Amino acid sequence: MNGTLAYVYAVARDLPALAASVADLPGVSGGPVRLVRAEPGDDVAALVSDVTAADFAEEPLKRHMEDLDWLETVARAHHGVVEAAAQGTTVLPLRLATVYLDDDRVRAMLAAHRRAFADRLDRLARHTEWGVKLYVEAPAREEQQPAAAAGTGRDYLRMRRAQRGSREDAYRAAQGAAARVEEAARGHAVDRVRHRPQQGTLARGPGENIVNDAYLVPQREAEAFREDVTRAVAAQGVRVEITGPWVPYSFAAPPSEEPRQAPDGTTGP
Structure with a gap:
């Protein structure tokens, strides 16, 4: 299975400190973590990196979920990104192995839940x-x-x-x-x-x-x-x-x- 998927770690307040916290941070598959917003200028962003469809598409992911060593490796990388981001801003962690087809789908998710994410981030701040x-x-x-x-x-x-x-x-x-x-x-x-x-x-x-x-x-x-x-x-x-x-x-x-x-x-x- 070819291609990549967009792995989403968390939703966070898009502050200057957030970009600094995840700069050069490796994601689950070793690739860089980037910020995705529903629209330019939004103050809420998703932390995303690319993963292979060969590992994270529905069928291979089901098989991997039975491999405890694989799960531990993914979980450590996932939590590492979340913890790093939390050093700079309020973070709303998403479930392990939350994936979307591409960044456009991530933007659509952020737009659909913009108010809910903002309210929950306000609640969790500090x-x-x-x-x-x-x-x-x-x-x-x-x-x-x-x-x-x-x-x-x-x-x-x-x-x-x-x-x-x-x-x-x-x-x-x-x-x-x-x-x-x-x-x-x-x-x-x-x-x-x-x-x-x-x-x-x-x-x-x-x-x-x-x-x-x-x-x-x-x-x-x-x-x-x-x-x-x-x-x-x-x-x-x-x-x-x-x-x-x-x-x-x-x-x-x-x-x-x-x-x-x-x-x-x-x-x-």
Whole structure:
């Protein structure tokens, strides 16, 4: 399959600092990133680079989506462009592998959504995303303990009751910590997105992830947000992980769409 497609990374305020941020920046396929506007003089632009149709047309893209190494390479390049652009202006990230036939189609997309993009960029200006995860570091499940370790049958039942009680105490402590964290975070954040708790390889470190939230925080409130959320946990067996600041991936999608993940897996990136 021959030809190229226009890969769109994000929509951003077209300020002088934006052009400087992406100058000589390589895109997903190594080519330069350029700015595309609906019309000359528009203050909103798309960040675009050329990619091959052989990789990003519909059918080959479906195959590539099953190749984790390929996806990781594309994701790193995609987020690199978004993060670089965010150094100079407010950025509205688009989904990974958002492609159009050519720049004219990109211009048509920008023109059709000009007001929506401008409103959302206004909302995100001078704000960053912070991820907050809570983990329960509960004792190992009782069924994982060998029965022989308990001695008699009565000892075994006593051990199981004690283990269940410990787990219940840990989850009650976690519920209280989650409520305190939410209250503390809302004292600084202007919005929140709840994401599914992470499991398997996505869950980092010990414990079970029970809260995986993203908060949109004014830049001036960032340090106070971190301090108050950390202080709000204060529960034995509960661990908090705060990540950021991120480009506000979780808050970029229109309300009718599923929020995207930040690079750290916060559902961030």
